[in-house]
Structure formats: C-alpha cells, structure tokens
Amino acid sequence: MLLRLAWQSLLSRRLTVGLTVFAVALSVALFLGVEKVRTGAKDSFADTISDTDLIIGARSGGVQLLLYSVFRVGNATNNVTWESYQDIAAQPEIDWIVPISLGDSHRGFRVMGTSTEFFDRYKYRGGRNLTLVQGEHFEDLFDAAVGAEVAEQLGYEIGQEIIVAHGLASFTEHDDKPFRVAGILARTGTPVDRTVFVSLEAIEAIHIDWKNGARIPGQTVSADEVRGMELTPGAVTAAMIGVKSRLQIFGLQRWINEYPEEPLLAIIPGVALQELWDIIGVAERALIGVSAMVVATALLGMAAMIFSGLNERRREMAILRAVGARPWIIIALLTTEAALMALAGVLIGMALLYSGMGIARPYIDSAFGIYLPPEPPTLRELTVMAVVVVAGGLISLAPAWRAYRMSLTDGMMVRI
Amino acid sequence: MPAMAEVSSDIAVRLRSLEFAWPGRTEFSLSVPDFSIPRGEKLFLLGASGSGKSTLLSLICGITVPNKGTVEVDGTALSNLSGPERDRFRADHIGVIFQMFNLLPYATPLENILLPLSFAGERRRRLEDPKAEALRLTGALGLETELISSARAAELSIGQQQRVAAARALIGAPALIVADEPTSALDAGSQSAFLDLLMDQAEAAGATLLMVSHDERLAARFDRVEDLSRIAVAERRLRA
Numbered sequence: 011m012l013l014r015l016a017w018q019s020l021l022s023r024r025l026t027v028g029l030t031v032f033a034v035a036l037s038v039a040l041f042l043g044v045e046k047v048r049t050g051a052k053d054s055f056a057d058t059i060s061d062t063d064l065i066i067g068a069r070s071g072g073v074q075l076l077l078y079s080v081f082r083v084g085n086a087t088n089n090v091t092w093e094s095y096q097d098i099a100a101q102p103e104i105d106w107i108v109p110i111s112l113g114d115s116h117r118g119f120r121v122m123g124t125s126t127e128f129f130d131r132y133k134y135r136g137g138r139n140l141t142l143v144q145g146e147h148f149e150d151l152f153d154a155a156v157g158a159e160v161a162e163q164l165g166y167e168i169g170q171e172i173i174v175a176h177g178l179a180s181f182t183e184h185d186d187k188p189f190r191v192a193g194i195l196a197r198t199g200t201p202v203d204r205t206v207f208v209s210l211e212a213i214e215a216i217h218i219d220w221k222n223g224a225r226i227p228g229q230t231v232s233a234d235e236v237r238g239m240e241l242t243p244g245a246v247t248a249a250m251i252g253v254k255s256r257l258q259i260f261g262l263q264r265w266i267n268e269y270p271e272e273p274l275l276a277i278i279p280g281v282a283l284q285e286l287w288d289i290i291g292v293a294e295r296a297l298i299g300v301s302a303m304v305v306a307t308a309l310l311g312m313a314a315m316i317f318s319g320l321n322e323r324r325r326e327m328a329i330l331r332a333v334g335a336r337p338w339i340i341i342a343l344l345t346t347e348a349a350l351m352a353l354a355g356v357l358i359g360m361a362l363l364y365s366g367m368g369i370a371r372p373y374i375d376s377a378f379g380i381y382l383p384p385e386p387p388t389l390r391e392l393t394v395m396a397v398v399v400v401a402g403g404l405i406s407l408a409p410a411w412r413a414y415r416m417s418l419t420d421g422m423m424v425r426i
Numbered sequence: 427m428p429a430m431a432e433v434s435s436d437i438a439v440r441l442r443s444l445e446f447a448w449p450g451r452t453e454f455s456l457s458v459p460d461f462s463i464p465r466g467e468k469l470f471l472l473g474a475s476g477s478g479k480s481t482l483l484s485l486i487c488g489i490t491v492p493n494k495g496t497v498e499v500d501g502t503a504l505s506n507l508s509g510p511e512r513d514r515f516r517a518d519h520i521g522v523i524f525q526m527f528n529l530l531p532y533a534t535p536l537e538n539i540l541l542p543l544s545f546a547g548e549r550r551r552r553l554e555d556p557k558a559e560a561l562r563l564t565g566a567l568g569l570e571t572e573l574i575s576s577a578r579a580a581e582l583s584i585g586q587q588q589r590v591a592a593a594r595a596l597i598g599a600p601a602l603i604v605a606d607e608p609t610s611a612l613d614a615g616s617q618s619a620f621l622d623l624l625m626d627q628a629e630a631a632g633a634t635l636l637m638v639s640h641d642e643r644l645a646a647r648f649d650r651v652e653d654l655s656r657i658a659v660a661e662r663r664l665r666a
Contacts (some may be wrong), residue, residue: 011544015533022532022578325527331489332524333594334517334545336510 012339016346019326023319027351030312034355037308038398039362041301042391046367047374048294050382055287057135057381058200059250059279063259066090066098066266067248069273073289076282079110079248081201082120085178086112089245094272098249101265103258106131109246111213115178119160121206123213123243129155131250134200135381144168145193148209151237153192159203161194168194174208174216182224184216187233199375211241251276305398309405312351316344316409320416327417340417344410345403352402356395360387437501438602438634439463439486444495446485456481458495458658465601468625468635470645473654479638482658483606486636487520488512500601517546521595521633523624525607528591531580535569535590536560538579539597549598556597563593567623585616592624596631603628605637609644617644 020027059080067075068088077083099107108131111123126147129140145168147155156166166172170191176182189208197203215236219229231239253259259278266276327340367382375381387395440462447455456478463469473479484490485497488504489512497504500519504512521542529538539560543550553559564574567589579587588608595603605624609617621644628635637648645651 014537015530018532018537019530022580326530329524329528329530330541331513332487332516332522333542334513336513336545339545 012342012346013350016343016350019343020347020350026315026319030308030315031351031354031358033308033311034305034352034398034402035358035362037301037305038356038359038395039366041298041305042359042363042387042394043366044297044301045391045394046363046382047380048297050374050380052287052294054135054199054380055290056280056283058283059132059134060136061133061252062131062250062279063253063256064251064263064266064276065248065279065282066251066274066276069275072275072277072282073286075248075275075277076279076286078112079250080279082112082122082205086247088273089247090249090274091245091272092243094269094274095246095249097271098251098266098269101262103253103255103262105252105254107252108132108250109210109243110248110250111210111243111245112247113178114174114176114184114213114216116160116172116174116206117164119157119204119206120178121154121174121208121213123208123210123246125210128207128250131252132202134198134202138198140198140202141196143194143196145191148192148207148212150190150192151209151212151215151241152187152189152233153208153212154189155193155195155207156191157195157203157205157207158197160206161191166191166194168192172206174206176220186230187216187236199378199381210243210246214241214243215239308355309352309398309402312348312402313405313409316348316406317412320409320413323413324416327413331417337414337417341407341410341414344413345406348406348410349399349403352399355402356398360395436465437462438465438467438499439636440496440498441485442496442498444485444492444497446481446490446492446494448481453662454478454481455661456485456658458482461652461657463634463636465634466632468628468647468649469637470648470651471636471638471654471657472640472642472645472651473638474640476660476662477654478658478660479654480606481660482654483522483604483636483638486602487522487604488516514545514547517542518548519601521597521600521603523588523591523595523603523605523608526584526587526611528594529579529582529587531578533579534577535564535574535579535582535586538590539564539574539594542594543598546598546600549600552598560593560597563596563627564590566627567593568619569593584611585620588612588620589623592620592627596627596633599631599633601633603633603635605635607639607641608637610639610641621647 065075065079067079068086068090070087074084078086095109098104106127108125108128112120114121129147132140154172160166168191171188172191173188174184176184189212195202218236218239219226219231253262263276263278266274330339368384371382371384441458442460444458445455447453471479485492486499488497488507491505502515504515507515529535530541536557540556543556550556561571561574565571569586569589573582573586579590582590588611608624609620612620625635625647
C-alpha cells in the first residue's frame with residue numbers, strides 16, 4: 011500500500027522527480043564509470059608487461075628501472091656492460107633473455123634496440139603476443155618496426171625511410187644511416203605503441219663513429235661500410251629475463267642484485283608495477299573522492315527537492331492522518347519515495363554506464379589503452395548501488411522528520 | 427461491536443470538563459464543560475471560522491489530546507490510549523470529510539476510498555469485498571463506476587471529490603462521521619444534494635453524523651443544531 015502510494019505520488023510529479031532521478035543517475039554513472047576506468051586502468055597498467063620474470067638494469071630504483079625499461083619514461087642512470095649481460099645470460103636458471111637498448115629517439119618517440127626475440131617474449135594483458143599489422147620485424151640491419159601510435163601519428167607506411175635522432179631531445183641526427191620501416195605493430199595499449207624498434211646491432215652501428223654524444227671528427231663510417239664491421243654492443247640499458255622455473259626468480263634476483271662485477275638491479279615487474287601504482291594511486295583516490303562528492307550532491311539535491319515539496323504536501327499528510335495513518339507512515343512514505351528515487355537513479359545510472367561503456371569500449375581501448383571488460387557489476391559496484399539507495403532513504407529522514415512535525419502540529423487543520 | 431462500546435452504547439461522543447490550548451505564538455484555548463452526541467444522531471454544529479471548530483474536531487478525532495478533561499468516542503476515552511492506539515481507533519471508528527481537497531490527488535478515487543481500510547482492521551473485517559462496497563457507496567452517491575476506478579482523483583470536479591470523500595468516510599461503517607464544512611466548496615444546488623446523499627448513507631450505516639459549518643441554511647434537516655459558542659469557550663490572545 012505504502013509502496014504503491016509512494017510510487018503514484020512520484021509519478022504525479024514526473025518532471026521534478028524525473029530530473030532528480032536523472033541527477034542521481036548521472037552521478038551514479040559517473041561514480042561507477044570512474045570506478046570502472048580506474049580498475050580498468052589499473053588492470054591495463056598491471057597488464058603492461060606479463061610473463062617476464064625479471065627486468066635487470068643498472069642499480070637505481072625499482073620504479074625508475076620499470077619506468078625507463080617498460081614505460082620509456084625517464085632515463086637510465088647507467089648501462090649494463092655487455093660482459094655482465096653475457097654472464098647473466100649464461101646462468102643456468104635463465105630460459106630466455108632479451109636486451110633492451112635505449113637512448114635515441116625518433117620525432118618524440120623512443121627508439122629501442124633489441125633482438126627479434128623481443129616480439130615473441132614481450133607479452134601483455136595476461137599473455138597476449140605482439141602482432142604485426144603489416145610487414146616484418148627487422149630483417150636488414152637498418153630495418154625498424156614501429157608501434158601503432160608511431161605509425162598513426164606520423165603516417166608511416168612500410169618502406170618509408172626514417173632518421174633516428176641522437177638522444178631524446180636533440181637536434182643531432184643519425185642522418186647518415188637512415189632506417190626503413192619494415193613492420194607496423196598492432197595496437198596494444200602499452201608503451202610498445204609509442205616505440206620504434208630496431209635491432210641491437212643497428213643501435214651499435216649508428217653510434218660506431220660517435221663518442222660521448224658527438225660524432226668523432228674526421229671519422230665517418232658510411233651505412234654500407236658499417237655492415238661489414240663487428241657490431242657487438244658494449245653495453246645494454248636493460249634486459250628482460252624469463253626463468254625456467256618460477257621458483258628460481260628470487261634466487262636469481264638476489265644473485266643479480268649482489269652481482270660483484272657491477273652494481274645491478276633486478277626487479278620483478280609485477281611488484282614494481284604495484285609500487286608504481288601505489289604512487290599514482292593518490293590521484294586515483296582523489297578521483298574517487300570527487301565522484302563520491304558528486305553522488306552526495308545529487309542525493310542532497312534530492313533531499314532539497316523533497317523539502318521544497320513538503321509545504322504543498324501538507325494536505326496529503328493531513329488526509330493520511332485523518333484516515334488513521336500513524337505519524338510514522340508519513341515518515342515511511344517520504345523515505346520510501348526517496349529510496350525509490352535513489353533506486354531508479356541507480357538503475358538508470360547503471361543502464362547509462364553500461365550502454366555508454368558498450369559504445370565507447372573499443373574507442374577507449376584503442377585511444378587510451380584502457381580495456382574495460384564487459385563484465386556484470388562487481389560486488390563492489392553492487393555495494394555502491396545499495397549504499398546510494400540506503401543513503402537516499404537516510405538523507406530523506408530529514409525532510410520526513412519535518413513532515414512528521416508538521417503533521418503533528420497541523421493535526422486535522424489542513425492549511426494550504 | 428467491541429465490548430467497550432456497549433458500556434455506553436447510547437452515547438457516540440462525550441466531552442467533559444475539557445480544556446485545551448495550542449502551543450505557539452498565538453495562545454488559543456478551548457474549553458468544553460460538557461457536551462455529548464447520542465448515538466445515531468445527526469448533529470449540526472454551527473461555528474464561525476475562528477470559533478475553534480477545527481480544534482474541537484481534532485480533539486474528537488484524537489489527533490490532538492486535551493490538557494484536561496476527557497474525550498470519549500464510542501465509549502472509549504481517547505486520553506487513555508497511546509498515540510498509535512488513537513490513530514488505529516480513529517481509523518476504525520471515525521470517517522472524516524474535509525472542506526475540500528479531501529483526496530490524494532495522484533491516486534484513483536477508488537484507491538482513496540479504500541485508503542482507510544489499510545489502517546482500520548475492524549472496518550476492513552466488516553467488508554467481504556471492499557471494492558464492491560466502494561462501488562456500491564459511490565453508486566448510491568451518484569458517481570459513475572468508470573470515473574471511480576480509472577480517473578485520478580485530481581481530475582474530478584469538486585462536487586465529485588466531495589462525494590468520493592463521503593464514500594471514504596462511510597466505507598466499513600465507522601460509528602462516527604465527522605464532516606468539516608463539507609459543502610462550503612459546492613454551489614447551493616449541489617450542497618443540498620450532497621447533504622441528502624450523505625445523510626441517507628450515514629443513516630443506512632447507522633452512523634452518528636457530526637457536521638460543522640458556518641452556514642445556518644444547511645441546518646434544517648439535522649436532528650439537532652448546536653451553536654459552538656454555546657457549548658465551548660474559545661479564547662484567542664497574543665502571548666505577552
């Protein structure tokens with residue numbers, strides 16, 4: 011009876027109720043959307059690199075190593091000598107090792123020297139492989155494979171000639187040894203998209219006549235000449251390692267961290283990612299805070315709407331009292347109305363969110379690399395929804411209490 | 427009839443040495459030395475506005491309680507009841523008709539008529555089929571069935587609304603019908619027609635009818651006419 015009265019009463023005030031419900035719906039959609047993007051971003055972030063057991067580099071901070079080796083952010087303080095690299099590669103625990111050589115750039119994108127094994131070993135989003143949209147990885151010494159973002163932003167096609175610049179933001183270019191775009195990688199939503207890949211030998215080749223960041227005067231080696239030369243690198247920036255047995259990860263990590271010949275650092279990518287996320291997490295929590303405030307605002311708006319409607323509803327209250335409704339019925343009626351509004355808001359908000367996500371999912375994935383899996387609401391989301399409905403009911407206790415007081419003092423005198 | 431009611435079954439309403447004051451800025455007080463309505467009587471209470479009739483009705487209906495004295499309705503002293511008990515008592519024993527705006531505008535007239543039955547167990551139990559009874563009452567009050575069950579109350583004319591309100595007051599045969607200027611929003615022709623219908627139905631249900639109005643012309647067909655100023659003393663003064 012109460013529920014039907016509340017429902018009819020709401021229906022009779024469609025416009026104001028509708029707007030209020032819509033405000034709640036939008037706020038809920040926003041809150042849960044932030045929540046979705048947040049978990050999606052966190053998962054995508056954690057999925058940036060998978061199936062790699064250790065990343066090694068010169069001794070610095072774990073987060074720093076992760077940032078420059080995986081995210082191509084910042085710089086290495088030092089390199090790993092080729093001897094150490096070879097030594098580590100020869101350890102029996104090691105299943106595979108992929109070198110990473112960084113330091114050069116191409117029109118704002120980082121150039122990474124590596125072996126072709128990288129394309130088999132680098133996995134993301136729980137074991138997905140890098141795939142090529144066009145072309146090959148690198149066959150020739152001066153072949154380059156470019157990430158999806160690089161190809162899209164610079165409009166690159168297979169066979170196009172590109173020049174690698176020395177350093178990250180410099181005007182000196184390795185223009186004597188141009189590269190050819192040999193392959194374009196499929197979009198991954200990882201830093202791979204923003205990277206130009208060349209072979210480790212090519213990195214060595216373009217620097218063969220350089221020393222201390224500048225060309226050695228009078229000693230130019232042409233692109234053709236360099237092909238005949240010994241191109242073993244002197245050092246690499248970092249390396250990705252897979253071990254034969256997961257049990258060996260910690261042992262090997264300790265061994266590398268205590269490597270006597272050179273100060274090295276080995277990190278477990280998942281652990282370092284978590285550390286990094288903890289740093290970024292402050293912004294994430296701020297975002298949640300803001301969207302929670304939006305929900306609170308919408309609920310307050312609802313309470314204000316109920317308050318403002320009270321005076322015109324005094325008559326309704328008097329009628330209910332006259333036919334024998336106890337005062338708490340008045341409270342229950344208003345609270346039920348508020349809870350119904352909040353429930354409608356939550357449901358519409360969910361519908362908005364999921365339909366919006368259904369439409370925007372491919373775009374968000376390709377544009378931001380955030381994959382939002384089409385999952386049913388999580389327990390946490392359902393909890394949020396329940397909390398909003400309960401909060402809606404609770405917040406309406408204020409106007410309901412006022413209505414109760416009014417109905418007590420009004421009695422049967424129905425004032426307009 | 428419950429046992430309590432049989433003790434003084436000939437008296438529907440009795441007020442004794444009653445004193446009441448509204449709390450608030452304007453101190454309004456009402457005192458009724460002794461006033462009673464016999465069962466089945468149709469009493470017309472003449473009272474100008476400000477004479478304390480709404481207060482009196484609130485007291486009789488048990489919405490407000492007197493500071494002193496007793497209110498007995500259907501043999502039950504309301505002051506002995508708790509708030510919720512008074513509410514249930516009112517639901518079971520009293521049907522109320524207001525001057526206007528009697529109905530929940532968003533519900534259908536039928537839902538409005540059945541509304542008291544949600545709170546009044548006794549009245550509900552007297553009815554085998556509440557909906558049929560509601561339609562019988564509205565039929566007797568001259569309202570069409572379609573109008574009752576399909577339209578929203580707000581769409582009805584005032585005359586129709588008042589008749590729906592009368593049906594709501596009468597349904598389940600409460601002992602007492604309290605009508606507070608039920609005809610003042612109607613034109614003269616409708617007024618007498620409405621009163622005829624109301625009286626007929628109250629009589630058929632064996633209910634006591636207490637109607638308050640400032641309009642003496644309506645008094646003619648009642649069993650008894652009382653002037654409120656003679657049975658009650660109302661005082662209104664600004665608090666110092």
